[in-house]
Amino acid sequence: MKHHNKTIEAMFDPSQFATLGHTLIDLLARHLETNLTGTAKVIHWQDPATQDLNWQAPLPHSASHDLNALLPKLEEILKNNLAIHHPHNMGHQVSTPLPLAALCDLVAALTNQAMAVYEAGPSATMLERQVIRWLCTLIDDQTWAKAGGVLTSGGAQANLTALLVARQVTLSRHASKHNIWKSGIKDTLKLRILASEHAHYSVSRAAGIMGLGTDSVMKVATNQKGQLELSALTHAHQTCLKNEDIVMAVVANAGCTPTGSIDPLLSIGEYCHAHAIWFHVDGAHGASTLLSGAHRDRLKGVSHADSVVWDGHKLMYMPAAISAVLFKDEQHSYAAFNQDASYLFQGESHLDETFNTSYRTLECTKRMMALKLWAAFSVYGIDGMGQLVDEAYAKAKLFAEKIKAQPDFELLMAPETNIVCFRYLEAALAEASLNQHQSKIRQKIVQSGAFHLTQVDLHGITWLRTTLMNPFTTAEDLDQLLMTVAKVSQTIQAN
Ligand SMILES: Cc1ncc(COP(=O)(O)O)c(C=O)c1O
Structure with missing residues (x-):
């Protein structure tokens, strides 16, 4: 792999690609494991305006040629991501991607068809x-x-x-x-x-x-x-x-x-x-x-x-x-x-x-784009892919039942898929204040890094909204979310 320009030669060096690639995969595998077990926070919330300042750096005119310096930076980037595989990640309708599919995306990127x-x-x-x-x-x-x-x-x-x-x-x-x-x-x-x-x-x-x-x-x-x-x-x-x-x-x-x-x-x-x-x-x-x-x-x-x-x-x-x-x-x-x-x-x-x-x-x-889906269908079959859907829908049903069983929570509707909307009925508050209260609860929970959930306004009422996508979210995680909502509500009221 010779090139008259050594910088260009290094950029395309296959053995360097392999070495860095293995290290990266090891790093990502550890990241995946940490996330799936839910041992870290789901989000390390930081104010975006402050973060924007932290990220600012002069244009890097000269090469550092230091690939190793990239790794700690990458670890930092991973740490500050929304931990998509975390069992407490239940906000947006974003998949918990299959690792196999992620590898296929690497193939798609390098081959750039x-x-x-x-x-x-x-x-x-x-x-x-x-x-x-x-x-x-x-x-x-x-x-x-x-x-x-x-x-x-x-x-x-x-x-x-x-x-x-x-x-x-x-x-x-x-x-x-x-x-x-x-x-x-x-x-x-x-x-x-x-x-x-x-x-x-x-x-x-x-x-x-x-x-x-x-x-x-x-x-x-x-x-x-x-x-x-x-x-x-x-x-x-x-x-x-x-x-x-x-x-x-x-x-x-x-x-x-x-x-x-x-x-x-x-x-x-x-x-x-x-x-x-x-x-x-x-x-x-x-x-x-x-x-x-x-x-x-x-x-x-x-x-x-x-x-x-x-x-x-x-x-x-x-x-x-x-x-x-x-x-x-x-x-x-x-x-x-x-x-x-x-x-x-x-x-x-x-x-x-x-x-x-x-x-x-x-x-x-x-x-x-098709490679990852083709690979997943080929390897796991429709049977396997369907189990992911069954798992998500069963969890949503279970969560809805848990909400219904608690008098201080209101369930919007029995879920038809994997989205569950509910609100906390803080006894001390009048109906008119409940909307803002849900927003406050959500904001506090997300910023604490305990859970990621969203909210939605429907016909004038604000609901907390969860999308139960992650197959590793357990019944205990769902109980914990309800307890966290109730506890945060009390904290807001106390202040
Ligand atoms: C029903 C529905 N349609 C379309 C979209 C837009 O899809 P995308 O985010 O892939 O552009 C969404 C996104 O959440 C959706 O929920």
């Missing part, structure tokens, strides 16, 4: 196609036999991609046949997206990006279980018809962000089908329910969807990011970013671009 076109990542492209086929099979191997899609960096981008397709397809069926991609937005066409009031913000953001305006998203009411109400959807649709608005998509959740609730996909799907409306299921969080033999029926009707979004970095236990946007008719996947003219309008064939994924994605260069 750009993936824009087939020749920039031949096996990466094939892995992606295989993973997409597997996910479509999980949705339905019969009605989704002609399905297809692409991987994107995150569910937000996947939702945008699906809604771009929904718009193209809807307008191709409309009398005006206006090609918005080519000619831009026409004032006379009022497009609407009907979405659950619990839809992730990426849906209205997509409407903003698409130039429709966030007001084009009509929020459809949900019931006590956080599920979209069919009667409210029907009403919203009728209103659109009366106003001569064009409904370009209905967006339902398979695992909504605030509560993890799953909308009644079957009845919504049938309604959309009967009225020729594009049916999009945002399953970023909960589509992984399909991996579980015990729970997959909860997604009954998902096969009626025209498009489905599914995040790997949530309940498929992948490191971020890996999301899939899937289309029941693979041909539709070509409609999102049609550079020339949509096949829907001009009948062109996209066969030539089948293997060039950037033709169908917002990204040009894209990381080889």
